[in-house]
Amino acid sequence: MKIKYKVSKSYQRLKKILLFISLFLNFTAIAKMTQNQSPRFALYPVDSSEKMPDSVLIRDWQNKEIYERPIFLKAAFDGHSFKFSLPIKAPLMMFDIVFYYGKKQLKSLYHFAEPNDDVILYFRAGDRNSSLNVSGVGAIKYQLAEQLGKESMDFHISVVNFDRRTKTSLKLFSDSLVNESEIHSYVDSLKSLAMLSEARSLKILSEFKSRLSPNLLNFYKYECIVGRTKQFVYSGFIKSIKNKKNSAKYCLSRNTGFLEMNNDNPLLKYGTWYVFHKSFNLAIEAAMESAGKELYFKDRYSSLKSIENLELRDRLITYLFAYPGISQRYITNFDSKDSCLTDALDIIKDPHLISELSRDVITKKGNEIFSFSFQDSNQKYIRSIDLRGKVFIIKFYGWGCTGCEQFHKQFKKDIYPEFSKNSNFKVISVSIDKSKERWLQSMESKKYTSEDYINLYIGNKGIKSDFFKYYKVNAIPFILLVDEDGRLIERLHNGMQSTFISTKIRGALAAQKLRVKNSM
Template identity: 25%
Template sequence: MSSRNSIIPGALLFLILFSPIVMGKARVLPGKETYAPARFKGIIRNFRGSADSIGIELARNVIADFSGSGNLSKFVLMNVHPAKDGTFSFELPTSTEPGRLTLSMVQFNPDKKRMEPFLSDSYGYIVETGDNLFLDLKYDPSLENVVIKFSGKGSERYNCMAQIKAEMNHQNNIIGEKWVSALVNKNYDYILGKEFLDVNTHGYLEALKVLDSYRNKISRTAYDVMNADIFGATYGWLLGNYKAQMSDKRNTIEVRKKFYDHAISVNIPSLNPTHEIKKDNNYAFSDQYKYWYFINSRIIRLLHVGENISFSFPDLFDNIYNDKTIQGFLKEKLLAECLIMPNVMLYADLNQPGYDSCYQKALLFIKTPYIKNYLLANMQTKRGAVPYNFAFTDQSGKIVHLSDFAGKVVFQDTWFTGCGGCAIFHQLFESEIYPKFKDNPDFVMVSINSDKTKEMWIKSMQTDKYTSQEYINLNTNRQGSDDDPISEYYNSNLAPFLLIIDKKGKIYSRLYPTAPEDIIRDINEALSQK
């Protein structure tokens, strides 16, 4: 099995904490809102007129922090246009769970003829029922970013988060420089030693001081979530970098093993040593803690260093499922995230029957309705499920149906212009996978583009960056990557979106752009079926 590399550069220290929570289109589950909305008023001090507006992204009931999670989560995405004097107001729905709010300044892009964010205050502020705030926004040229001052009911929580962000940015500069310098000079003993761990722990404790100064001014839930954010960003970054170095084949086996040995033995303090269930349930609202720290730490323990770096997906799932120290809501979130987080697939040997078995285990364990409903709605890609029988047009305007390929094995790749992962996968597929099957009369490669204009699709197709003109090339009738029927049917707007459909017209496997051996194995298995 080939190495699956997941690299988190040292210069991106703590970036995972401050990345926007929401990516993808808003789709809101039906249901009556019974909680008081969060109310916001404010002003943009250096307002320039119709070119400026405020981008609002609110995530609630989110399973995981990645594009594609939003199709069944309660997202709110909107642009708020201020009045002529720069004032604005808006309301956001709330529930028993905290929401995560990202704010950005939005400008009209004349080239693309649409509004686009150009400056983002991307903390992921915690929104609670009853918030009633005033926001003072001003562009600071020295920072090249928007500075926001909060006042009103709930403002202590927002100001606390803003101060934590500033403190961790400061720590980012210190720790990031030390990490990069040590790597450049191959001073591995330093970054694997106690001193560097202490530097990271100092950064965590300094941010924690800020949080503790607000402890009596914010809710217990908000405190726990922010603590988990800081902890996950600090030590998740550390483990992520260890994992990147131990899986980087540019390093010698000796260096990679040194990182592996250290990663599985490093003495990271426990966030919840007494396993208090209330804390664990609150930590479940922090993606930085759940994936970047918790799941990352389990992945590292399952990896081995050598020519092959991988593990069976059920090994990871069962490692979490059988852990008696975690229970309830946190375990539900971890199991669901393990099943749907694409980064996991960079390392896991993904065999569809094993994956489907884990899926069924999770459905029996999980009790929280929206988590279970999300998993139930994403069962369209299990083995034997009925695929979407598309009817899309090729470049000549001819309508092509999936059913036209009955009796053949179909490899279906859905992509859009500008998708870096789509371009990388195409190069992998074209060089290592397609040559093995292109002359097989029972194999068909269908490349589906979701660009909104035929011109953009044709131009991209002709570059051979995302697809080959040897394939059957189709477009989703110019409906766009968020609204195309494939995203709607499979409840996923991830790209590339890869499926193998067997000779009987049923889904054989859902694939991720990982090692080519996995994909070759599944295609061969599907071809061998009668």
């Protein structure tokens, strides 16, 4: 009996081991299947009257922030529909669709795919974008996104129409003072519109409560609602030229009552717009709190570093460096930027975020500018070495770039007049358009550059040029201020304060003058 018991016990142990191995192999196989599974899509016109696009591209935003370039995928046309699948590597991935009708482009709203999706998308072309009717496996979340997206667009239209009716927006943009009561009325009206839109969005979300998981519903609440409308209450401050101090105080007093969340959703790491809105709102709030005083880069960095959710903290810190047009717009003192960057590279561990931060390492003060040689309109090459002994700004722009147009307007009006007669200062304006005709057209338009500058053409490589590759440029305008020895002083950006840029140029010219004097 004793021996029999031992055999039985050994057998039971062996049975458990075999069962464990079997389960492990099954789980591994299932995981592998899930890992290799790609969401599939078929695009059809909504009815026979709908025109078929010439081609369709999908923009894959997986692991991308909104300031980065997406990966482009081409949908295959089978004579009746466009079909595509997505190389998903996570529980959720963001994408949108671009429909091409000749030279016209229409985009869909942003959507999030899951690995098991097998969806039919029926498209209808609108004036500015394409709407989608959705059916199939996983269709419900696309239906929710379409409804929330439509509400967002309707809200934007209501704000535009309100601005046209009141004219207060134009007054704030002008150099004239606007009385406090008018600013208060303007901000209150915008808040009413924003709160109504948020309430409508939450109602839409509630209608899907029984059809989607709590985690997915909360994710869409983060991604499509939180922070989206709040920023419009800050318009009184953002648009003000001479009314910033008064408008800042009132805007801050009216930013209450909006939906806030605890950053604890496990799917949040796969979102994009929530982090964008958070970054934007924090930047504007910091600017309003310091209205009339200097705003230090180190203070903005320290406030982000104190955020308890480390994943959100790291993404917002990366935004501060990688998306300067928004995150650094109102900063007036950048003296500690390089030391903050060193600290950020020490505390952030995510390889993708570190890669984004490394762009700023390349443009640190004192680094030698990457050697360049670009053609002017007479086919003469202007090289970086030809500019030795001069303080210069080199800026890259492209046709249709709103930020490029804004920076040129600001620089030409507020900054350039002080230095235009100084022979030791030059502005190098480089078009990144592959088409030479487009470059000449942009010069003639005077929207992006001036005949007073040295106007150059990057060549047919465009954004694939060695210069752009070296600096890992992912957005334009890309602007560098360089000293007489060819070393970087500052990376400038659209939205940077004119007084700061002027001070930097003034300081560089003074240092250059002193060196010349000492060498005599």
